Amino acid sequence: MVYVAGIDIGSAFSKAVILAKNRIIAYQVVPSGGNYKLTAKQVTGKTLAKAKLSLEDIAYTIATGYGAANVSFSSETASDISCLAGGVHYLFPDARTAIDIGGQFTRVLKLDERGKATAFLLSEKCAAGSGRFLQVIARVLQVALEDIGELSLKSKNRVDFNTGCAVFAESEAVSRVAEGAAKEDILAGLHRTLAAKIQTMVARLGVEPDCAVVGGGAKDVGLVKSIEAGLDCQLLVPEEPQIVAALGAALLAEEKVSKGG
C-alpha cells in the first residue's frame, strides 16, 4: 500500500490527511497556535498515530496553506487554491464554484469539470470577510465559536449591524448587548453582514452551480443558511469542511507518486 499525506497549515487551524488508493485513511485538525513548525509536526504525528503509521511509511507529502513553509518534512508545497480546487472536486465533482471561509481569508474559486481552478478572489485586506469576524463577535457575546451557528437560527428579530468593519462591529455588539438585545438576534445580524461580504465576492466572480462551501466557516450553519438565502441557491457542505485543502494536497501527492511510478 502506498500512503501519501497532505498538510494544510492555516492561520487558525492546521489539518493533515493521509490517503491510500484515493481513499482517506485518517485525518486530524488542531489549532495552529503560534509555532507553526511544532504544529506541523503535531498534526502529522496525530494523524499518523490514528492511521497506525509512521512518517517513513508516507511516500510523498505536500504542504499548503499560510504556514506551508514550516512543514520541514514535506516533499514539496502547493498553492492553497489548487489544493482547495482538488479537494472540492474530489468531494463534489459537479461543483463549479467553491467558497472557502477561513480564519484569516475568504476565497472564492471557479472550477472546471476537471477540478482545476479557473479564477479566484481573495478577501486578504480586511478581517470583515473572514472567520476572524466570527471569532471577534463570539468572544464579545461569550458564546463558543462552534455554538454560534445553531444559536443564530433561533433568532426571531435580527439585529442588523451598521458597519462592515470587525472592530466597529465589536463595539456595536457590545452596545446591543447593553441595550438588552438577544444574543441569537445579534448573531443573526452578524451572519447577514459577513454573508453580504461573501456574496459580493461570489457575485464578482459569477456564481455557477453547483456551489460548495468549505473551510471552518462552513461549520457555522447560521452563516451557511444566510449565504444560501443571499445567493438564492443551495450550498454543498462537506461532512468535514476544514480538511478540504489538506485533502487536495494529499490528492496532488498521490498524483505525483503514480506519475513517478
Added chain:
Amino acid sequence: MKSQYFAGVDIGSTMTKVVIMNEVVLASVIGPTGPEHRKLANQVMEEALTKARLAFEEITYVVATGYGRINVPFADKQITEISCHARGVAHLLPEVRTVIDVGGQDSKGIKLKDGRAVDFVMNDKCAAGTGRFLEVTAEELGVSLDDMGRLSLEAENKVEISSTCTVFAAQEVVAKLSEGAALADIIAGLHEAIAIRIYGMVRRLKIEREVALTGGGAKNIGLVKALEAKLGFPVLVPPEPLLTGAIGAALLGKDIVKEAEKKGETLVRSERRLTEASIFT
C-alpha cells in the same frame, strides 16, 4: 447692548466637547462620550456654564455638532461637523486650506476656501486610519494610548505593519513582539501605517498648504511626525485640537444671530432647560 454668549456642543464618538464664547473662548470642557449622549451633553454643558460663571438663560444661541448632535435636546440648531470644523479652523488658523481631523472612530479631510468647507472626504466605515487603530493596537501591546506617540519617536528600526485592517495589524503586532522586535519599532510601524491610510484618503482632495491637524490624533506627536513625513512639510496644530468643532459650532451660532439681527428676524430658540430628555428619537 446686553452681552451675547454662544455655546458650541460637539458630541464625538469618544469625547464630548463644549465651549462658551463671546469674542473669545470663556470656558471649555472636554468629557468622555457616554452611551447616553443626551444625559452627558447636559452635564458637560452645566460644567462649562459654571466655569464661565453664566446661567443657561444668558446663552444667546446653542449649536450642536458631531455624530451625536441630534441627541442634544437643548440645542437651538444642529450643524454638521464638517461645517463646524471648517469654521473653527478658519477662525483659529486663517492660513489653513486643508484640515485633517483624526477622531476616535473616524477621520476626515476638509478643503477650505474663504473660511468655508468646499470639499471633504471621510472614513467612518473602517477602523484602520482612525484613532481606534492605535487604541486597539496599544491595548495589544499593553501600552497606554497616551504614551504611543512619544514611544514611536524612540524607534531605531521601524517595523512594517499592515495599514488596511486593524484586526490584522493587531495580530501582526503580537507576531512581531514574539519575533523579538523592539516595542518602539513596532509602535513607529503602527504610526506609519495609520499615516499611510489617512494620507491616502486626504490626498484625494488635492492637499494645499497650510495643513492643520485636529481631533484627538493631533495630540499624538508620533502621528503628527508620521503625517508630516508623508506630506513632506510641517502641519499646524491648534492649541487645543479637540475643540475646533465646538468652537466652530459656537461661531456659526454667532453668525446666525448676527445675520438674523441684520435682517430684523426673530430666532426660534429651544427652551433654556438643561433636563435630560426621557424619550430617545
